[in-house]
Amino acid sequence: MDLDFTEDELQRYSRHILLREVGAIGQAKLRAARVLIVGAGGLGSPLALYLAAAGVGTLGLVDHDVLELSNLQRQVAHATARVGQRKVDSAAEALRGLNPEVKLELHPRRMDAAAARELIPQYDVICDGTDNFPTRFLLGDACHLLGKPLVSAAVLRFEGQLSVFRAHEGAPHPCHRCLNPEPPPPGLVPSCSEAGVLGAVVGVMGTLQATEVLKLVMGIGEGMSGRLLLWDALDARFRTVRLRRDPACALCGEHATIHDLSAHPG
């Protein structure tokens, strides 16, 4: 591992390197890491900003959307002057301003099965910041089948959920389908555009997601695999529930029936 840092790097990351759990070795692990963020929106904004600030060496951004004024109440990597730009380009401008040392790989495309097959193998850690169940299930299936850890967060109104899935490493790690065997029928659980979301809630959950990515890359602390963090901002309550690997799971169970991404579009 390359432990040589420039003077600028030593200054920029000094508060990290001071941490016994991080040090020069942890910082070097971050610099060598390749992290893919799917969704450059509410979760993806704080996630990308904190990972860039932390010195993650390569960040991939996937998003096919264009920035709209209604995004800016929560998507803090963007700016009013960039409304109308592709979100990956807008986010890249913010990230380059924060830390020009980070290599950015921009993927202005929809995350479908073809994109998952092509992009996920190129990265060490995958982050789910998407806004719909079909893409979330695609990412969960793809990360398991392609052997990559998935750091997943989701939000609605005043509520957030967070977990890490790495069932490809074997028991006792559960996969996303051990928790949710199937998505809810369409229309049953509203989206943020239908039901709303408090901007700061998305910021907290994206920042928690970034924290789990950094821990995972550096190999420090207790990971979230096998646990699900729930936050009810209105009640100001955090709750952690345990997850269990399901022997009958269609994705990671003993007699799994999902072996490829053919059920997903693309």
Added chain:
Amino acid sequence: MVTSMPRVSFTPNLRRHLDCPTVDAPGATVRAALENVFAGNPRLRGYLLDEHGCLRRHVTIFVNDAPAADRVTLADPVGEGDDIFVFQALSGG
């Protein structure tokens, strides 16, 4: 005789569109406790259970913060002071 009275609560995104406040519901199993909740709320039953009475695939139940083992007959034993938490995932980002 000891009264079996677990507490049943629901994830906030369920509480938004279904009438399902936190309640103490008698029952020695998850099913028995839930049936007591459903007695006054048949719409909630249809949302959580399918036509065979099994837990719908997008819903998860936790007992004392661990996943209930039985999604079919909901036979996990519960007792006084136990916490039954009904969960469903979010998709917003």
